[in-house]
Amino acid sequence: MKISRILTGAILLYSGMNALAQGTISGNMEANYQYLLSDEKINAIQPDEKSLLNSYINVNYRLAGFKAGVRLEAYMPRTLGYPDRFDGAGLGYRYVGYENDLVDITVGNFYEQFGSGLIFRSYEDRALGLDNMMNGISLNLRPYKGVTIKTVYGRQRFSFVDGKNQYGAGIVRGADLEVNFNEWFPKLSENNFRVTGGGSLVSRYQEDNNSQFILPENTGAYGGRLALAYKKFFINGEYIIKEQDPSQDNGYIYNFGKGMIINAGYSQKGLGIVLSAKSIDNMSFRSDRDAALQDLTMGFIPPLTKTHTYNLVATLYPYASQPTGEVAFQADIIYKIKRGTKLGGKYGTDISLNFSTAYEPLKKTSGINLLDSTRVTYESTLFDKSDLLYWRDINVNIKRKVHKDWTIEASYYNISMNNDVLKLTNEQGVIESHIGVLDVEYKINRKHTIRAEIQGLWTVNNKDRGSWATGLIEYTVSPDWFFSAMLQSNYGNPVKEDRINYPMVFVGKIWGATRVMVGYGRQKEGLFCVGGICRFVPASNGLSLTFTHSF
Amino acid sequence: MHIIVEFKTIKIMKKLSLLLASVFMFLTLNVDAQENDKGILEKTIPDMQLKNTVGETIHTGQLENDGKPMIISFWATWCTPCKKELNAIHDLYVDWQEETGVRLIAVSTDDQRTASRVVPYVDSKAWEFQILLDPNGDFKRAMGVNNIPHTFLVDGNGKIVYAHNNYAPGDEYELYDQILKLMEKED
Numbered sequence: 001m002k003i004s005r006i007l008t009g010a011i012l013l014y015s016g017m018n019a020l021a022q023g024t025i026s027g028n029m030e031a032n033y034q035y036l037l038s039d040e041k042i043n044a045i046q047p048d049e050k051s052l053l054n055s056y057i058n059v060n061y062r063l064a065g066f067k068a069g070v071r072l073e074a075y076m077p078r079t080l081g082y083p084d085r086f087d088g089a090g091l092g093y094r095y096v097g098y099e100n101d102l103v104d105i106t107v108g109n110f111y112e113q114f115g116s117g118l119i120f121r122s123y124e125d126r127a128l129g130l131d132n133m134m135n136g137i138s139l140n141l142r143p144y145k146g147v148t149i150k151t152v153y154g155r156q157r158f159s160f161v162d163g164k165n166q167y168g169a170g171i172v173r174g175a176d177l178e179v180n181f182n183e184w185f186p187k188l189s190e191n192n193f194r195v196t197g198g199g200s201l202v203s204r205y206q207e208d209n210n211s212q213f214i215l216p217e218n219t220g221a222y223g224g225r226l227a228l229a230y231k232k233f234f235i236n237g238e239y240i241i242k243e244q245d246p247s248q249d250n251g252y253i254y255n256f257g258k259g260m261i262i263n264a265g266y267s268q269k270g271l272g273i274v275l276s277a278k279s280i281d282n283m284s285f286r287s288d289r290d291a292a293l294q295d296l297t298m299g300f301i302p303p304l305t306k307t308h309t310y311n312l313v314a315t316l317y318p319y320a321s322q323p324t325g326e327v328a329f330q331a332d333i334i335y336k337i338k339r340g341t342k343l344g345g346k347y348g349t350d351i352s353l354n355f356s357t358a359y360e361p362l363k364k365t366s367g368i369n370l371l372d373s374t375r376v377t378y379e380s381t382l383f384d385k386s387d388l389l390y391w392r393d394i395n396v397n398i399k400r401k402v403h404k405d406w407t408i409e410a411s412y413y414n415i416s417m418n419n420d421v422l423k424l425t426n427e428q429g430v431i432e433s434h435i436g437v438l439d440v441e442y443k444i445n446r447k448h449t450i451r452a453e454i455q456g457l458w459t460v461n462n463k464d465r466g467s468w469a470t471g472l473i474e475y476t477v478s479p480d481w482f483f484s485a486m487l488q489s490n491y492g493n494p495v496k497e498d499r500i501n502y503p504m505v506f507v508g509k510i511w512g513a514t515r516v517m518v519g520y521g522r523q524k525e526g527l528f529c530v531g532g533i534c535r536f537v538p539a540s541n542g543l544s545l546t547f548t549h550s551f
Numbered sequence: 552m553h554i555i556v557e558f559k560t561i562k563i564m565k566k567l568s569l570l571l572a573s574v575f576m577f578l579t580l581n582v583d584a585q586e587n588d589k590g591i592l593e594k595t596i597p598d599m600q601l602k603n604t605v606g607e608t609i610h611t612g613q614l615e616n617d618g619k620p621m622i623i624s625f626w627a628t629w630c631t632p633c634k635k636e637l638n639a640i641h642d643l644y645v646d647w648q649e650e651t652g653v654r655l656i657a658v659s660t661d662d663q664r665t666a667s668r669v670v671p672y673v674d675s676k677a678w679e680f681q682i683l684l685d686p687n688g689d690f691k692r693a694m695g696v697n698n699i700p701h702t703f704l705v706d707g708n709g710k711i712v713y714a715h716n717n718y719a720p721g722d723e724y725e726l727y728d729q730i731l732k733l734m735e736k737e738d
Contacts, residue, residue: 117686196606229605271674448721
């Protein structure tokens with residue numbers, strides 16, 4: 001009897017594994033190791049553990065419509081600058097689900113976005129330590145051609161303590177509908193029109209935990225969106241409203257929040273134009289009204305600025321969206337001067353121009369009695385801006401292949417950043433800077449390439465930390481090696497003792513989907529940004545080792 | 552008491568040996584099976600629904616190229632090496648297509664901040680690749696992509712046969728060599 005039970009078990013296990021083998025397993029892993037030294041000059045302190053490690057592995061399984069997956073995470077302890085509520089090793093993410101043409105259901109942890117994400121976006125950026133995934137249930141339906149309905153229900157991840165996920169206080173519920181009208185009316189496509197529309201509704205429940213005010217326990221946010229395109233022209237926009245949501249971000253006021261984003265563009269061969277406008281008022285929306293920083297955000301307000309990649313441009317004075325209020329505009333032009341023309345040269349020349357700016361919204365207080373019981377503290381209209389500048393960036397980039405083996409790229413940036421609002425350093429007022437970058441690439445042969453960058457940054461009136469320079473040399477051997485050395489210098493700092501040099505070297509080896517990188521040197525304190533979201537990282541000196549693998 | 556414990560140990564050991572035996576059996580059988588169909592760690596494209604640039608829904612599991620190889624490349628408008636890679640391939644794409652019939656699918660991971668730049672960028676560079684949008688990283692996660700650029704080569708049966716995570720000038724030739732190798736194998 002017992003033996004037969006064991007046998008049945010073995011057979012079940014065997015057939016189970018055989019069934020598993022029909023599906024596919026895929027995943028990836030990453031480990032970041034740091035060995036840190038003390039460096040008084042940059043105020044870098046060696047932690048007691050001396051070495052730090054962040055690591056995770058994702059494993060996804062799929063068989064026909066069935067899907068399941070886990071992520072194991074380990075912080076032993078967390079690397080420098082990572083959010084301080086991450087420690088231990090354990091299960092950070094798990095889900096099971098099923099998907100076919102009609103339904104897509106996920107139970108457990110999941111990521112999702114409604115429309116442009118203004119009122120709901122649950123996502124991860126492991127490099128930044130951002131992960132506001134949901135824990136609950138997601139059900140998506142495609143009941144009719146061109147129609148997609150998404151629903152979500154759950155709590156958001158807040159932190160990872162002792163190897164266990166901690167979820168936020170509020171319950172998030174939401175639904176989203178999107179209709180692709182071209183599937184209903186084929187005439188639209190025949191006439192080169194494309195029309196998509198949608199609407200979403202999100203609501204958060206959180207207990208009234210405040211003794212001073214009567215807080216709304218259920219706060220809703222809703223909005224609609226429309227995307228139109230005709231041949232090579234497009235315009236899309238989303239408008240949203242958030243109900244009364246007194247929070248730590250807005251100082252517990254009872255104003256409604258609202259926001260709008262509009263993008264319009266035109267493109268053809270050799271030319272692309274995008275114009276964008278955004279107006280945001282009181283739109284910080286979190287699943288815990290007392291949360292701060294990047295914690296438990298339910299919506300994502302994208303900054304309307306270009307994502308810069310050169311070190312000095314990207315890390316010293318970047319912009320971050322102001323969810324409590326901003327009016328912003330951006331124009332972006334990409335143009336290619338044809339090859340074989342006098343101006344374009346033999347290979348053509350790429351030019352890109354970008355302008356972005358953001359202002360404080362105008363908040364009218366006339367006729368508002370701040371002492372009355374409504375706690376509505378101002379009135380505002382979308383796109384009504386004050387004269388207070390938050391941000392302005394004018395930049396141009398010219399890239400030209402001047403010879404079969406030589407490519408030269410030159411960029412100029414003029415960035416004005418209001419430090420009273422963005423608070424990146426101790427300086428007051430607007431910091432204006434001029435930045436120039438020259439990037440030269442020489443192909444030695446098919447496999448060997450050398451590239452060099454020279455970057456210079458000068459602040460107007462030598463404000464803040466004054467002038468900076470960066471030199472970088474990179475040598476790559478396709479397909480598997482890279483070497484680079486970088487020297488950054490704050491040579492123009494008004495404080496003589498702070499004129500510090502930051503040397504760094506990196507070596508990397510790639511085997512297909514596996515990559516190892518070793519770095520050694522001194523790194524300045526500053527913002528580490530990916531896709532418009534930034535994390536502050538303290539200065540450090542030491543060795544870093546990164547391993548990534550995908551399977 | 553003591554005897555019961557021992558008995559239990561024997562039971563557990565029996566169970567364990569059976570388990571090990573079945574796992575072993577399973578593995579040997581599975582290795583045999585690999586000759587004909589796929590093994591458990593062989594990667595195919597997970598089926599998901601993504602939008603293309605005109606708002607149509609594309610099933611990733613149904614992506615195919617008439618039995619010819621396919622390249623799936625993850626990129627973003629803010630990723631300089633990704634753009635270098637795709638522009639380098641763009642310059643060679645006509646020849647590649649003529650010689651091997653390969654098709655490239657470029658999956659943009661741009662989120663809402665830069666999503667509106669995708670179409671103008673692609674048009675201005677006159678790329679002839681199929682573009683899919685993955686604004687919240689769902690497909691990226693399912694494909695096990697850590698960071699971009701990450702390029703996959705898929706054979707005519709939908710199996711991923713080569714992947715490369717990085718771009719250095721010249722990598723496009725390595726990729727093409729892999730495509731040629733695949734063509735030889737299939738012939």
